[in-house]
Amino acid sequence: MTRVWLFLHLLGQIAWLGGAFASMLAGGLRRREDAAGQALLARVQFVLHQRLIGPGAFATIVSGLFLSLRAAAVFRELDGPNAWLIVMQATGVLGGLIVLFVAVPTAARLSRLQPVGASALLFEELRRRQAITGSVAGVLGLAALVAGTLVRYGG
Numbered sequence: 001m002t003r004v005w006l007f008l009h010l011l012g013q014i015a016w017l018g019g020a021f022a023s024m025l026a027g028g029l030r031r032r033e034d035a036a037g038q039a040l041l042a043r044v045q046f047v048l049h050q051r052l053i054g055p056g057a058f059a060t061i062v063s064g065l066f067l068s069l070r071a072a073a074v075f076r077e078l079d080g081p082n083a084w085l086i087v088m089q090a091t092g093v094l095g096g097l098i099v100l101f102v103a104v105p106t107a108a109r110l111s112r113l114q115p116v117g118a119s120a121l122l123f124e125e126l127r128r129r130q131a132i133t134g135s136v137a138g139v140l141g142l143a144a145l146v147a148g149t150l151v152r153y154g155g
Helices: 002-030 035-077 083-111 117-150
Strands: none
Touching (some): 002 035, 035 083, 083 117
């Protein structure tokens, strides 16, 4: 059963970080587009958050919790907790929570606005928030990935 959870954990992280890279690319293209293109790219980013990034972060957190419980049993038999495991857990959970509670709702609001007219200021504010939270969550996700590769299970 642990292998199933590990598969879900890796698949979730692939969806989360892969979708985040695609969203980052779309965000970079937005600056060169007219108002209609910016609105379309905001909707594309929302779909990425709704179908890849959010579910990937959720799957990563849930499977990571199960795997952490399993790892705790293994580490009790070894020399105690592994620092890289703790870093992976902390950065992964924090990054995932930022995705679920800030980035996905912000992308949803942004997708319903137009970058011109009465909503132009709010659109720009949400676009900046999306860029910042996406960057922070992405860095934390990458940090969790790096820390996860450095975890040693007594070998």
